[in-house]
Amino acid sequence: MRPLKDAQLGAFTFFASALPHDVCGSNGLPLTPNSIKILGRFQILKTVTHPRLCQYVDISRGKHGMLLRRKVLQIAYEVLEGLEFMNKHGMVHRALSAHNVLMDCKGNVKLAKFGLYHMTDHGADVDFPIGYPSYLAPEVIAQGSFHPSDSSHDEAPLPSGPKTDVWSLGVLLFELCAGRRLLQNIDISERLKFILTLGCMDDIVTVLAEEHGCLDTIKVMTIICVYVFSRATPAELLGDPVFDGVSCLYTPFQKPVSLFSSSLRCAHLELPEDISDLCKDDDEDYLSERAIDEVYHLWCLAGGDLEKELTNKEIIQSKPPICTLPKLKDVAGEAYYPLLEDEQSSLPQSNSSNELSATVTLPLIIRERDTEYQLIRIILFDRLLKAYPYKKNLVWKEARVDIPPLVRGLAWAGLLGIEGDIQAKYESIDKDTPIPTDRQIEVDIPRCHQYDELLSSPQGHIKFRRVLKAWVVSHPDLVYWQGLDSLCAPFLYLNFNNEALAYACMSAFIPKYLYNFFLKDNSHVIQEYLTVFSQMIAFHDPELSNHLNEIGFIPDLYAIPWFLTMFTHVFPLHKIFHLWDTLLLGNSSFPFCIGVAILQQLRDRLLANGFNECILLFSDLPEIDIERCVRESITLFCWTPKSATYRQHAQPPKAACDNGFGKTATYYSSDYQDMPKTDLSREPLALCDLKAEVSPRISAEDLIDLCELSLAGPAKRTKAGKPKIIAVDIRSVEDFSRGHISGSINIPFSTAFGPDGELLQCPATGVLQNYRGRVIVVISHAIKSAFASHLVKVNFPRVCILDGGINKLKPTGLLTVPSPQI
Structure with a gap:
């Protein structure tokens, strides 16, 4: 038994078994290294938390092996509590010994290394036996050592059960009562004989009880003799x-x-009546109140390297210097108790608050490595x-500021509006019965983000298969298309x-984001999406x-994998995380802006x-600066009228439109697809007609909103003082004088372009040149896309067409007639 004292973090190392070189599995792919298998099985151990177990925080696959963090009757009870909790999770310790029963500073038992047997597949993935011979049960010793490569065994022995740990506990309790010296110099066979006959040795129990003068000793020896070696379970x-x-x-x-x-x-x-009393104690160790996984994450950000610590100290277990976390000791106490209201906090500011304010303006990759900043955000x-x-x-x-990597999985779930008993729903889905898609899933998974x-x-492959199959089974109207596995990868990694x-x-x-993309026949959905994307390229970058x-x-040659997988097929996970942090704040049209931003980098x-x-x-896409891509995508989105990306095959409006992000976001507007339709909305357009137009259409209601025609205030203007939008009426002078949009300019089609499509020089086109870079809305009697196409040909950006023409606006009463000249 060893006290933990004030240590909060421990570590131990071990080597995984090496696999033979140049050997492939039945699928023709290289065998998965045992260290990778162990890493996958380890993940579940991070969720097994109990007062009697040392919590696992992380595992690192290094060059020199694996790294993990990590009154007698009362001891017996507390150990049994930990063992019973493990059993409920389908695990046994198998390495129980005096080395792995630790005590914290309050004297409470915590079991260490309890996941070693599980993560190594019951010892199959390592070359050393799991457990200490002095504490192993007789049947474990009898079966000897086993390794899958050992041809002397026909089959692997059955895994150990809960009673194996009970035997080890009995030996441990006997040592505590009788002293280790009694058994220290006895070899294994004689030791087993001694213990197996212990139940008949009443004299030993009596002598020990008299020696210790303690009733608890008699009780413990009774447990050892009657229950432990008769192989009861921890629960019993x-x-x-x-x-x-x-x-x-x-x-x-x-x-x-x-x-x-x-x-x-x-x-x-x-909260206390006087909020300033909350953090009066300057000596309070607020950091110690945070979860161990948070503290470990911050230590790593501060430059902590567990393998280096172990190497420097030349020991297996060490206590990494948590106390060296930079600056965290100077973080004001109020930072640990942030107010959750929109109003500014009345608490005194941290000494480093100015530094934190400056940190927000730094690149995201720097913010994610700033220890103090991440502490406050977490x-x-x-x-x-x-x-x-x-x-x-x-x-x-x-989330518009940034999302801390440690909580990204839950934050994304919140942004997606996940609620309710998701576990019960998931468990109700049949993920075991074979279905025709199984074969394709099996082929795709070994190729999906396998770096x-x-x-x-x-374990990753098993979970991949279960989640993908659950989605296929629960969406019978949709089918599995290649790329669905890539979409699943970020969510599976984070959860x-x-x-x-x-x-x-x-x-x-x-x-x-991908409504009806996974229909059995999705060609019409994909073609409409690519056509709108092509119009967005022309809108933002006509050259x-x-x-x-x-x-x-054309986009058909390169963009289908982009949008079918929302870029998860073309970018590594660490870039997808930063990209989707912003994508999840935007509506279904935001991916178009991401695609244009990628093209503009190239x-x-x-x-x-x-x-x-x-x-x-594009067969080997060059390195893309994701932070720049996100930044430029937001700018492109701001300049795109909502209705310009309207798609007939997008998700239909919800019964109760949730515009939460539209109310809180500064650069995102509500999804046009979710807005209630009126007589001024865009009309559905046949795919062939949509493809015939280079520039996108916008709705009459969008034009009214952008020009603020229904408001008393001035038109929307850019920082330069010019309107963000200019309406270009291409009807004849006579028609224009009968009624037009206030503030629009009249450039009759016949006077604007020469026979070769060049822009003619005249006062009206001179005005148009002055508005280059603003959103240009072409207005005519009917839909005439030729004028807009000519503007694009001469590299005018942000050109769009009013859907329905001037006729859409006549019923609104917003058309103005110029006063007669006197």
Whole structure:
């Protein structure tokens, strides 16, 4: 037994067995290294939390092996509590010994290394035996060592059960009562004989009781003789009357209620009358109140390297210097108790508040590595998510700043509006019965983000298969298309130990951004999407659009994998996380802006090359600056009228439109698809007609909104003082004088362009040149796209057409007639 003292973090190392070289599995792919298998199985151990178990925080696959963090009657009871909890999770310790029964500073037992047997597949993935011979049960010793590569064994022995740990506990308790010296110099066979006959040795029990003068000793020896070596289970032992005087001292452990469940969640949120009294004690160790996984995450951000610590100290178990976390000791106490209201906090500011304000303006990759900044963001999101969905709008607000990587999985779930008992729904789905899609899923999974150690592990493949199959089974009107596995990958990675949440997020994400993309016949949906994307290229970058159209490099050749997988097929996970942090704040049209932003990063190379070179360029996509891509996507989105990306095959309006992000976001507007339709809305357009138009259409209501025709205030203007939008009426002078949009300019079609499509010089076109770069809305009697096409040909950006023409506006009473000249 060893006390933990004030240590909060421990570690141990071991080597995984090496696999033979140049050997492939039945699928023709290289065998998965045992270290990857162990890494996958380890993940579930992070969720096994109990007062009697040392919590696992992380595992690192290093060059030199695996790294993990991590009154007698009362001891017996507490050890049994830990063992019983493990058994409920289908695990046994198998390595129970005096080395692995630790005690914290309060004297409470915590079992260490309890996951070693599980993560190594019952010892199959390592070359050393799991457990200490002095404590192993007779049947474990009898079966000897086993390794899958050992040809002397016909089959693997059955895994150890709970009674194996009970035997080890008995030996441990006997040593505590009798002293280790009694058994220390006895070899294994004689030791076993001694223990097996212990139940008949009443004299030993009597002598020990008299020596210790303690009734508890007699009780413990009774447990050893009657129950332990007769092989009762931990649950049976805990129910024995011998523990009646001990069990009343302990409160039964209850696992905290998860965020998404049918159970009620509550928290003590009462604040003192004087809020400034909350953090008066400057010596208070607020950091110690945070969860161990948070502290470990911050230590890693601060430069903590567990393998380096172990190497420097030349020991297996060490206590990494948590106290060296930079600046965290100077963080003001109020930072640990943020107010969850829109108003500014009245608490005194941290000494480093100015530095934090400056940090927000730094690149995202720097913010994610700033320890103090991440501490404050993690605490804030933790409070907001615990108040979800009540504080949903504040989650949206803070997510616009950034999302801490440690809480990204739950934050995404909040942004997607996940609620309810997701576990019960997931468990109700049949994920075992064979279906025709199984074969394709089996082929796709070993090729999906397999550079990642977690997703490439056998456990990762199993979870991949279950989540994908659950989605296919629960969406009978849709089918599995290649690419669905890539869509699943970010959600599975972030929720590796919560398949139900990964499934729920994926099920909410697809209808929002990929509505009907997974129909059996999705050609009409894809073609409409690509056509709108082509119009968006022309709208934002006409020069690039003209060049790509001239060489025949159309979006069909490169953009289908982009949008079918929302870029997860073309970018690694770490880039997808940053991209989707913003994508989830936007509506279904935001992916168009991402696609245009990617093209603009490649703009110079695309303009300088022909068709063949562009094909080669996209066969191996160059490095894309994701932060720049996100930043430019937001700018493009701001300049895109809502109705310009209207799609007939997009998700239909919801019964109750949730415009939460529209109310809280500064740069996102509500999804046009969700807005109630009126006589001024865009009309559905046949695909062939849509393809015939280079520029997008916008609705009459969009034009009215952008020109603020229904408001008393001035027209919307840019920082330069010019209107953001200019309406160009191409009707004849006579028709224009009978009624037109206030503020529009009249450029009759016949006077604007020459025979070769060049823009003629005249006062009206001179005015148009002054508004280059603003949104240009072409208005005519009917839909005439030729004028807009000519503008695009001469590289005018942001050109669109009024859907329905001037006739749409006549019933509104917004057309003006110029006063007669006197």
